[in-house]
Amino acid sequence: MVAKLPMTQWSSTPPKIEVISQCDKSLDFNPLHPWPQGLPAVAVNRVIFGGFSQNFVFDHHIDGREAEKIASLFRSLYFELSFVEMARLVDKATAHVWFPISLVVQKFGWQPTEIFFSTATALLKTPTGFQNWCAEKKMHPQDLSPLLSAGDLDLKWFYRDLLTLKLSKSQGTRALELAVELSLMGNDVKTLEAQDNESSAEWLERLTLLRYPETSQRDADQESWMTTLPWPGTSQARWTRQGDRAGVEVKLFVSQPSDLKKYLQGLSRVQDLLEKDRGQKH
Amino acid sequence: MNLSALIDHFEKIYLDESSRNSELAQRLTEIFPSEKISWVKGLPSQDSGPLSAKQFGQSKKQLYVKPFEGHFFKRCPGSTQKKVLTCCNYYVLNLGQQCNMNCSYCYLQSYLNTPAMLMYSNIDQALQELEEMAAAHPDLPYRVGTGEVIDSLSLDPLTLYSRKLISFFRRYPKWTLEFKTKSDCVDQFLDCEHAGNVVVSWSINAPQVIDKEEHGTASFEQRLAAAKKCVDRGFPIAFHIDPLIYHPGWKQNYQTMMTRIQESFRPEQVHVLSVGALRFQPEQRHMMRERFGMDSWVTSAEMFPSEGGKWRYDQGLRQEMFDFIIQGFKSVDPRWRIFMCMETPESWISAYDKTPNQVPELKELFRPLPRVPSELQV
């Protein structure tokens, strides 16, 4: 989406109309939104900033040292840019030392830190399908931090499964971190990739079990021990984890005061057993 | 690291013009070869925002000396989160920030955004702030520590700040000064006269954890040897067994640590033992993973979000580790003074059946004290 039409405010002389073949297209970063039909492209000193497939160009003459002006003009051409688009722009801009990439990054609301640029570089090494998924899900650099540790890992299986299973943004963010960590921990791809007929939720749960094996085992042991306790009547007890704490969630159905009394008596028997068990452990 | 190792460690020393007349700047120009020294007005590259893993590593090798602007005194972070964490009354005097050592779990990784290690040149101003506190409350048992965002002693052979602080605290015997370190740099102050109120403390861990996770620090035995030197000169010492790190064989390895402490010191020689378990801000995990890979017991740990936002081990596991350590001392001799730092009230109650101010021998440490003037202005 184009935010504003290019105006003469950017250069002291009015922009010249040129044919596109006279201009440099090397900043083409594949913007996701189409340029408005019929509107000429915009260039600065014959380097195209937007409208890369148009026939004619408004070419502005701006001194290359006027970074603020150049960055503002670029900002005015795009309503928003995804991180993927920005990453591609960062890459293309390396060939143009005068292009004020840090200022442009800032004008789109990001901090032009070394982390930002390294994440952009790491993202560009991933397959296009994953990059498009990131653009669609509006992934931020922080969501992609695990890529900074991925180094030379071969994560093709992960990118494939993420797209096949159509992961949501939060699932994909979680899965990326699990995939990178489990791979770095030396797990075999065969144990990590999605199995036939596995849903996205099942796949994520399996990866989580692999990443948290000891806690999962402890939770499972606690859960099976908990089911041996004499929970009263029709109450339902379930072992659950909430962050760093795990415990029993008990659901009671009470239709009259005497139900509650029965539950309380039953629960007090469970309490005795729990306290006895705690005493033995200490 | 001794003085010559420190001289080798730093690639560049930036001395801010505003520190030109300070004793520290003078000393550094005498110690370091001139090609490592640059006089500057502000840091040459001062990007804002969080540091990358590479920048963080690099920041450990560049020292920037300037005066601290603002108030030196802050309360220990745990004591400002009273609702969630249980912590001791403790004031922090930051004499710089960043560290020349390199622990995998170091919380500075989620905290710093300056591409060089800072060392403040105006310690005299800090001492003046202390004077003001002293004038207002000379008899209250304030505890002041210097090791929050910088190790108290690892750079002390360069600054010699310990000597000034020890001599200052001699005038206020009811106050306590605590140096907290993972180094063995103590020789530079051992000859100082003191009032018995300067606690030299070591963050200590099982030798295997030190070797694997605390890169560039003094070894377990070097720390014990340095502590012995302090005891011999009459300094009270303390050990912070923090962070406890779960790993294969943890019980055996922590038992070795406890046995060595118990055979090296008597309970009355150790002012306090504190114990804390691994914890970190969630965003820190990315830098840790990038810097230390997944082979580390820290990055590969099974951590969960806890109340207060930090990631911690499962509470049951934490409890098991605390119980093991606390029992490991108390069962041998109940006189060991041991408490948990930066822990939730649940952990306290589980370990002691009490919150800290209900434990008689620890009550004094946790008694709320009046705030210092700089805190009241916030």
Ligand code: SF4
């Ligand atoms: S000694 Fe302390 S400050 Fe230094 S790296 Fe280790 S944890 Fe960080």
